[in-house]
Amino acid sequence: MSKVTEVDIALSVLDHQLIDGGGHNCGKVDDLEIAGLDGDSPQVVEIIVGGNAWRSRGRLGRLAARLSGNAVHVPWPEVDSVTSVVTLKRPAAELRLNGGDERWAKLVGKLPGS
Amino acid sequence: MSLKNVLAVALGIMSAIGGFVDIGDLVFNTQAGAIFGFQLLWVVVIGVVGIIVYSEMCGRVSAVAKRPVFDLVRERTGFGWGLATLIASEVVNLMTCAAEIGGVAICFQLLSGLPYRLLIPLAVLGLAVSSWVLPFRWIERVFGYLGLGLLVFAVAAIKLHPNWGQVAHGFVPGSHSGDSLMVYLYFVVGLLGAAMTPYEVYFYSSGVVEDRWGRKELGLNKVTAMIGYALGGFLSFALMIAAGVLFLPRGISPQFLGTPALAAEHALGQVGLLLALVGILFAVGGAAIETSFAGAYNLAQFFGWRWGKKERPARASRFTLSWLVIFALALLVVMTGYDPVKLTEYSVIFSVVALPLTYLPILLVANDRAYMGANVNGKLANFLGGLYFVVILVIAVAAIPLMLLTHGGQG
Numbered sequence: 001m002s003k004v005t006e007v008d009i010a011l012s013v014l015d016h017q018l019i020d021g022g023g024h025n026c027g028k029v030d031d032l033e034i035a036g037l038d039g040d041s042p043q044v045v046e047i048i049v050g051g052n053a054w055r056s057r058g059r060l061g062r063l064a065a066r067l068s069g070n071a072v073h074v075p076w077p078e079v080d081s082v083t084s085v086v087t088l089k090r091p092a093a094e095l096r097l098n099g100g101d102e103r104w105a106k107l108v109g110k111l112p113g114s
Numbered sequence: 115m116s117l118k119n120v121l122a123v124a125l126g127i128m129s130a131i132g133g134f135v136d137i138g139d140l141v142f143n144t145q146a147g148a149i150f151g152f153q154l155l156w157v158v159v160i161g162v163v164g165i166i167v168y169s170e171m172c173g174r175v176s177a178v179a180k181r182p183v184f185d186l187v188r189e190r191t192g193f194g195w196g197l198a199t200l201i202a203s204e205v206v207n208l209m210t211c212a213a214e215i216g217g218v219a220i221c222f223q224l225l226s227g228l229p230y231r232l233l234i235p236l237a238v239l240g241l242a243v244s245s246w247v248l249p250f251r252w253i254e255r256v257f258g259y260l261g262l263g264l265l266v267f268a269v270a271a272i273k274l275h276p277n278w279g280q281v282a283h284g285f286v287p288g289s290h291s292g293d294s295l296m297v298y299l300y301f302v303v304g305l306l307g308a309a310m311t312p313y314e315v316y317f318y319s320s321g322v323v324e325d326r327w328g329r330k331e332l333g334l335n336k337v338t339a340m341i342g343y344a345l346g347g348f349l350s351f352a353l354m355i356a357a358g359v360l361f362l363p364r365g366i367s368p369q370f371l372g373t374p375a376l377a378a379e380h381a382l383g384q385v386g387l388l389l390a391l392v393g394i395l396f397a398v399g400g401a402a403i404e405t406s407f408a409g410a411y412n413l414a415q416f417f418g419w420r421w422g423k424k425e426r427p428a429r430a431s432r433f434t435l436s437w438l439v440i441f442a443l444a445l446l447v448v449m450t451g452y453d454p455v456k457l458t459e460y461s462v463i464f465s466v467v468a469l470p471l472t473y474l475p476i477l478l479v480a481n482d483r484a485y486m487g488a489n490v491n492g493k494l495a496n497f498l499g500g501l502y503f504v505v506i507l508v509i510a511v512a513a514i515p516l517m518l519l520t521h522g523g524q525g
Binding site: 014015016017018024025026027028030049050054057058059060061064084100101102103104105107108109111113114 | 179180181185188189192193194196197198201246247414416417418419420421426427428429430431432434435484485
């Protein structure tokens with residue numbers, strides 16, 4: 001983000017909807033990678049989406065993580081804006097965030113009128 | 115207001131009336147009437163005001179902040195509690211969907227005379243094809259309008275000449291007669307749960323986003339929720355009054371879903387019976403679609419998938435598969451032959467347990483200026499929202515113990 005704004009990451013970023021550059025839903029902010037926690041200025045470096053990202057989210061999260069695949073890591077500079085949703089700059093496919101719907105699209109696509 | 119707006123309001127209200135009553139209301143209102151006469155009418159009033167308060171609130175939040183209910187559940191309660199709420203709500207949605215499908219099959223059976231088991235897959239196929247083919251607005255309206263056949267119960271209730279003094283007395287809570295206090299309380303919880311089922315707010319708030327409502331539609335939101343649900347509540351009164359006049363003195367316990375329709379037949383003959391069955395068919399059919407979609411909306415909103423009838427099914431493939439799978443699982447549940455009335459009772463009682471975690475995030479976000487700007491809750495909405503949250507907490511704690519203590523209202 002180019003502008004300096006104050007954001008409470010626990011309340012306004014974590015668990016919020018991710019929207020890609022095309023305006024489509026593409027997952028949730030399931031976890032955040034923060035660097036420099038020992039120093040003066042910790043920084044969010046990555047958004048982690050899906051799968052293993054749930055491991056750190058309580059007992060049910062660990063179970064859910066076991067049942068699903070790898071997480072997708074999105075570098076923070078890909079974020080365009082943070083409002084009630086977190087909007088990314090590029091389309092989901094370029095950030096590998098479209099895997100889920102792609103996987104099932106072939107099956108659903110066989111139904112007439114899909 | 116232009117003619118077009120008046121028409122939109124009228125159409126919205128009509129579909130809300132037809133959409134208000136589902137299998138939970140049918141079962142609990144008729145049984146309450148058959149056991150306690152008119153003594154529990156006051157509970158329906160409390161339930162209807164509750165669903166008006168929270169529907170208006172979640173409609174307003176969805177229109178202004180563009181965030182439907184399960185988005186908020188995840189945001190405000192976090193992953194762990196959110197996932198627990200998701201699992202609970204999906205179990206309840208599935209049970210409710212199965213019960214509604216059972217209701218559709220029973221209506222088909224009563225109308226055609228064909229075997230029940232054969233009609234269950236046909237019911238599911240009919241509902242799935244309607245959901246696939248019809249646009250969102252049409253699903254809501256077709257089922258809502260044809261569900262208005264239930265108005266026959268209002269006519270029946272009047273034609274059965276109840277003692278209106280006793281009816282009026284039923285709107286005041288007080289001492290009771292007919293069965294034990296525990297059974298009475300079980301029905302209080304059941305009637306509140308049937309009126310305030312969580313899937314209604316999941317579906318309603320997602321519908322607001324699907325219909326692309328914004329601040330301009332806030333008036334429509336308020337009027338639809340208030341008048342539509344209030345008039346829908348009259349159908350609940352009618353069911354309870356008709357059962358109180360007809361079933362209570364004869365000692366009939368309506369353990370079969372077709373029983374309420376007999377009240378319409380008794381008062382209005384064959385036409386009454388037909389209208390009642392068509393009304394029930396579309397009311398529970400619409401609710402079956404709403405529950406399967408509510409399940410898919412919740413999953414998609416929890417995990418952040420693309421969702422909605424506005425999306426092409428293959429683009430939002432996980433959402434599409436979700437509602438298809440819910441229909442398929444519900445089909446399996448009904449095919450086991452488990453009694454739809456019992457299934458309904460369980461689904462309503464368990465849904466009460468899921469209510470607090472559904473309603474709390476709505477209440478929190480409706481007060482958040484960062485989301486709502488000038489459209490945050492006013493004093494009245496907060497007073498009623500807070501009051502009802504306490505009511506919901508109490509019944510959520512009491513629901514399962516009461517069900518166990520009374521053997522599901524059997525005493």
